[in-house]
Amino acid sequence: MPDGGKTIAELAVKGTIVKKLPRRLEVMEAENAAFFVEVEQDDMDICWFKDGLQLQETHQTIIKSFGKTHILVFVNTSYQDSGTITFMAGRSTTSSKLRVKTARHCPPISPVSVQMNTDCLNGAVLSWSPSPNLQNSTKSVYVLERQEVGSQEWQRCLTTETGTSAEILGDSVPCEGDYRFRSIISSILSSSVPGPKIKTPLKNAVVTEGDDAVFSIELSANLIGTWFLNSQQLQDSGRFSMTQSKNQHILRIQQVPNVYDGAEITFIATGVRDSATLQIKVCISKIDRLNFHFMPIVVTNVEWFKDGQELHVEEGVNIQSDGNMRRIVIQSAEYLHSGVYTSPSVSFKEITQEERQKCAMELDPVVLTCELSRPDAPAIWFKDGVAVLQSDNITILSEGTMKRLIIHSAALADAGTYTCQAGDQIMSFSVNIKGKVSLWQKCAMELDPVVLTCELSRPDAPAIWFKDGVAVLQSDNITILSEGTMKRLIIHSAALAEAGTHTCQAGDQTMSFSVNIKRKVSLWFSLTNLTNLTKIAYNECY
Known part of the structure; x- marks a missing residue:
């Protein structure tokens, strides 16, 4: 208030998210960044976003759900992974700032005990020792440089990774003169800790149509993995069965159909990715040409044609039907039965x-x-x-x-x-x-704020606001917000001219609001009228 008085209230809105993301997460470059969220119910539709873009599982982005717990892991992070991570469950969201810090490299440690031996003819031998503070797990690269006396410029002579001595010949310098030499460390390469590896990779599978296909992979560590078929994540179902025994993961595809021929099977775990292909062999029954007599022939298929002519039941040829099984039986094959037997492939009944x-x-x-x-x-x-x-x-x-x-x-x-x-x-x-079109009614008093809100199915879908068919632009009195799937238009101080039909359009979908602004009415009295009214009231009371 103008006199400095104030009051504060806290608003807590309980949503479907029970355990939220931390406000900030910092990891070092090449480390893994893990986010955990817990919701109040199982089997909820959830989405992960980074800087407003929905995330999909890849070999470096792991997305898992275990009942009410949902996990997002960035594997082997880099500086480009920094950004805003958002988790959405229904209308509830929680966000976290991810910062990937680059590792600080220690400055090179100078070698010690540098000596020069000039006893050799037309040359000199330089030797040095590594610094005692140099870690054993590092790899040093030494650079030998020369400088002519009176000059400020150093010239590189040679580079060595393992040696601690070098011979400088007179032929290697451009001209006669006095030179000084130095040995420095150009770089230090830190050794890396090996991550999980594949011990037994996936192998391509060739199976007959209708049989089971099995894929197996063994890792060096016990990790949780995910299976994909042509980039689509697989779930346990009647056709797909996924099991894990310690470090071994197995995928079984039951009764594979011919449509999976050439499919790519991919396994992804933390820092591990491997793929294989699935090939389907179709079993086709054929009748060879026969040059002998009295040999029974049984072929399983559907309707039958011989050399393009439809076959009918006749003496010696029997067409049988047993449930979904079709057979043509030639009891006593003769030369006249030679030919090409075919059956028409499946076809669709035409529709408009x-x-x-x-x-x-x-x-x-x-x-x-x-x-x-x-x-x-x-x-x-x-x-x-x-x-x-x-x-x-x-x-x-x-x-x-x-x-x-x-x-x-x-x-x-x-x-x-x-x-x-x-x-x-x-x-x-x-x-x-x-989308279902709704006309929402909004009623407000003049000078009061008006907030119009609609929710889209996708957070990256652009939305445009209109009033009576004219696009609404942001101004001092009008704010347009886009927060994930939520789109808002805020009129801070409504005027009578704000009344009308406001529409939010996303693609070919629209949602409309009918806004009605009511004028504020004030009752004024002049001082004279107020005095007369007071006198009348006093006389009546007297």
């Missing part, structure tokens, strides 16, 4: 272009459906080229020839191109997710 264009509102369900020609054909779903895995929000169904992918609650990040692949056949869907 409108059915392949999906448009939904945010939080609404999305269902992608396609039909195959064969019920036993496996199908795999992809989004923007990355395999889609089943989760709490995504269900993948296979009901005979019908294949479905269901997104129970669509988010803006679910927009993209989805592909269903069966064999060498592909069907694509284009999914567009629109």
